[in-house]
Amino acid sequence: MTGVQRERANILGSLVDMVDQRQSMERIAAFVREGGSHHIITLNAEIVYQAQEDEALRAIINRADLVTPDGIGVVWGGRRLGYEFRERVTGIDLVHLICEEAATAGWRIYFLGAAPGIAERAAAELCRQYPGLQSAGAHDGYFTAAELPDLLGQIAALKPDILLAALGAPKQEFFIAQHRHALNIPVCIGVGGSFDVIAGEKKRAPDWMIKCNIEWLYRLLDEPQRWRRQLALPRFMLSVMRQKRHS
Ligand code: UDP
Numbered sequence: 001m002t003g004v005q006r007e008r009a010n011i012l013g014s015l016v017d018m019v020d021q022r023q024s025m026e027r028i029a030a031f032v033r034e035g036g037s038h039h040i041i042t043l044n045a046e047i048v049y050q051a052q053e054d055e056a057l058r059a060i061i062n063r064a065d066l067v068t069p070d071g072i073g074v075v076w077g078g079r080r081l082g083y084e085f086r087e088r089v090t091g092i093d094l095v096h097l098i099c100e101e102a103a104t105a106g107w108r109i110y111f112l113g114a115a116p117g118i119a120e121r122a123a124a125e126l127c128r129q130y131p132g133l134q135s136a137g138a139h140d141g142y143f144t145a146a147e148l149p150d151l152l153g154q155i156a157a158l159k160p161d162i163l164l165a166a167l168g169a170p171k172q173e174f175f176i177a178q179h180r181h182a183l184n185i186p187v188c189i190g191v192g193g194s195f196d197v198i199a200g201e202k203k204r205a206p207d208w209m210i211k212c213n214i215e216w217l218y219r220l221l222d223e224p225q226r227w228r229r230q231l232a233l234p235r236f237m238l239s240v241m242r243q244k245r246h247s
Contacts, residue, residue, distance in 0.1 A: 004027065009078045009081065009083035010081075011048055011077050011078055011081065011240065011243075012048050012049070012051075012077075012236070012240065012243055013052060013058055014043065014047075014048045016067050016078065016085075017068060018078075018084070018085065019066070019089060020086040020087050020089065021093060024066065024068050024089050024094060024097075027065075027066050028040065028066070028098060028162075028187055028189075031065065031066075031186050032187055034186065035186050036186060037180045037183065037185060037186065038065040038066070038186060038187050039060075039063075039064040039065055039066075039176050039177060039180055039188055040064065040068070040094075040189040040190075041061060041067045041068070041189075041190060042068045042089060042091040042189070043061065043068065043070050043071075044071035044074060045233050046071075046073075046229060046233065046236070047061075047173075048074060048077070048236060049232040049236040049239065050232070052239065057170055057173065057174075060173050060174065060177040061173070063177075068094070069085045069088060070088060070090050070091065071088065071216065072088060073237070074088075075087070077236065077237070077240040080240050080241070081244055081247065091190065092191065092194040094191070095164060095191050095198065096126075098162060098187075098189075099126045099129070104132065106134070107134075107161035108135070108136040108159075108162075109133070109134070109160055109161070109162045109164060110135075110136045110138070110158060110160035110164070110185070111139075111164050111166075111195065112139050112141060112163060112164065112165050112166065112167070113165055113166030113195055114141055114166050114196055114199070114201075115140060115141075115201075116140040117140070118195050118196060118201060119139060119141075119195050120138045121195075122138075122166075122194070122195035122198040122199040123135040123138045125198050126198060136158045136160035137154075139151060139155075141166060141168075152179055152183060155183060155185075156182060156184060156185075160185055161185070162185065162186070162187040162188075162189070163183065163185045163188040164189060164191050164195075165188060165189065165190050166190075166191045166192060166194055166196075168192055168193065169190060169192055172190030172191075172192070173190050175190075176189075176190060202222070203222070205219070216233060
């Protein structure tokens with residue numbers, strides 16, 4: 001991106017921009033003005049941990065145009081390594097901030113992902129919350145490889161300013177990296193399970209848990225089958241302590 005010097009933290013080989021929510025939104029607005037194609041990742045500890053062993057994933061992260069500190073693990077790990085992250089910048093927070101700005105700036109948003117019907121419901125809910133917001137279209141995230149070329153063509157023809165891809169991490173990151181140039185959308189961002197929450201299918205943790213940085217605990221209690229995935233968090237913390245010892 002032109003004009004902005006990126007200050008990035010190196011956490012276990014993944015580079016994370018030292019940005020808060022306001023700075024993230026300033027960069028997103030600049031990407032929309034600039035046009036072309038930009039990839040934004042909201043990065044959590046689970047994906048950083050996975051990227052240590054997965055070179056392709058690490059390359060996608062390190063080539064992205066903006067990588068925000070999504071989870072408390074990344075914020076904690078960054079601070080431990082001497083990088084002062086001010087706050088978490090999560091996918092769902094960015095969805096709301098983007099929609100708020102889009103409603104006045106006239107950005108058109110395409111909603112891709114989640115089970116059939118959910119993306120449309122999330123789009124309708126966001127249009128209700130942010131009057132003036134324009135949805136460019138919506139599609140579920142369970143398309144086949146045979147359906148993909150048509151779907152990509154349809155999305156590109158609609159020329160949205162922003163693609164919200166809610167396919168889960170890291171599937172959405174691979175999807176965007178692979179198709180961003182065919183899509184040619186100024187801002188492509190992976191937003192995980194956000195559509196499920198916005199459409200009211202799933203609940204986000206209560207505010208007090210978010211403030212106490214234990215949103216991960218809520219998700220674990222809500223979806224106990226996530227425990228295996230969440231083992232990445234203590235492993236990530238141990239790896240960060242090891243990186244600190246060797247730095
Ligand atoms: N999903 C999808 N296509 C797939 C796999 C998953 O659209 O092939 C959706 C799924 O329906 C859910 C989201 O991706 O809405 C993943 O949610 P999760 O909370 O697991 O994602 P995370 O925030 O942990 O990345």
